Amino acid sequence: MKSTLDFIKMKKTGEKIVMMTAYDYPSAKISEEAGIEIILVGDSLGMVVLGYDSTVAVTTDDMIHHGKATRRGAKDTFLVVDMPFGTYHGSGDRTLVEAVRIFQETGANALKLEGAGKVIETTRLLTGTGIPIVAHLGLLPQSVAVVGGYKVQGKTAEAAQQLIDDAIACQEAGAFMIVLECIPYQLAEKVSAAVGVPVIGIGAGAGTDGQVLVYHDTVKYGSHHIPKFVEAFADSGTVIRDGLKKYVKSVKDGSFPAEHHRFTMKEEELTALYG
Ligand code: KIV
Numbered sequence: 001m002k003s004t005l006d007f008i009k010m011k012k013t014g015e016k017i018v019m020m021t022a023y024d025y026p027s028a029k030i031s032e033e034a035g036i037e038i039i040l041v042g043d044s045l046g047m048v049v050l051g052y053d054s055t056v057a058v059t060t061d062d063m064i065h066h067g068k069a070t071r072r073g074a075k076d077t078f079l080v081v082d083m084p085f086g087t088y089h090g091s092g093d094r095t096l097v098e099a100v101r102i103f104q105e106t107g108a109n110a111l112k113l114e115g116a117g118k119v120i121e122t123t124r125l126l127t128g129t130g131i132p133i134v135a136h137l138g139l140l141p142q143s144v145a146v147v148g149g150y151k152v153q154g155k156t157a158e159a160a161q162q163l164i165d166d167a168i169a170c171q172e173a174g175a176f177m178i179v180l181e182c183i184p185y186q187l188a189e190k191v192s193a194a195v196g197v198p199v200i201g202i203g204a205g206a207g208t209d210g211q212v213l214v215y216h217d218t219v220k221y222g223s224h225h226i227p228k229f230v231e232a233f234a235d236s237g238t239v240i241r242d243g244l245k246k247y248v249k250s251v252k253d254g255s256f257p258a259e260h261h262r263f264t265m266k267e268e269e270l271t272a273l274y275g
């Protein structure tokens with residue numbers, strides 16, 4: 001398994017870092033087999049797996065439940081788990097209880113927090129406790145109700161400067177990695193150059209130190225909207241639907257189960273049963 005230091009080294013040598021979300025045993029297992037270097041149990045869980053229309057409904061118990069399953073599927077991959085909505089903005093004591101629970105119970109290697117501002121101090125608190133922290137800047141899905149929608153961030157000079165300052169502050173507070181979501185590629189390049197820690201982009205162009213995508217978008221599994229910045233590298237939804245249609249048809253027409261699927265009772269046992 002790679003370490004936080006390996007990822008910093010990869011930034012230095014220019015080797016791209018590949019992160020993928022996963023939420024359960026099979027998605028984690030398949031991701032690990034494919035050579036994914038970091039698995040993120042994102043709170044996008046709420047949308048792509050649990051069917052909510054935002055990440056706001058996701059709880060600490062949800063993250064732990066899915067984090068544990070993900071860890072069982074990918075024992076040898078660096079695992080990051082999102083802290084969910086509203087669990088790290090109150091007192092330091094409350095944040096610590098939530099973070100320690102998620103970190104210990106899932107066996108994660110790091111936790112991810114959205115935003116800067118007050119979250120900078122939280123990053124300091126958690127890294128000081130021994131929990132590696134990934135920062136998340138740009139579009140913050142947990143704050144979408146305040147921002148007013150899923151929109152590209154950092155488009156003005158002022159907003160861009162703020163984001164660069166925030167990234168530097170996250171690094172200074174101890175974050176070992178920064179995720180940038182949905183910002184102009186020019187700004188993502190600037191941020192990546194401004195910090196020594198690896199920057200992982202989603203909807204942030206090719207100039208970051210690595211990329212992250214949501215599993216269900218990447219392999220087209222599920223029927224939700226796929227954003228502009230995603231490439232669907234496979235169409236597993238169609239493969240699965242076609243398989244299930246064949247199953248329905250085969251049961252209806254009697255071709256399944258076939259003789260090779262069935263179990264047989266010995267002739268003498270049948271005689272003993274029926275005489
Ligand atoms: O929850 C998630 O999937 C994320 C990624 C979009 C970075 O936070």
Ligand code: NA
Pocket residue numbers: 042043044082141
């Ligand atoms: Na997230």
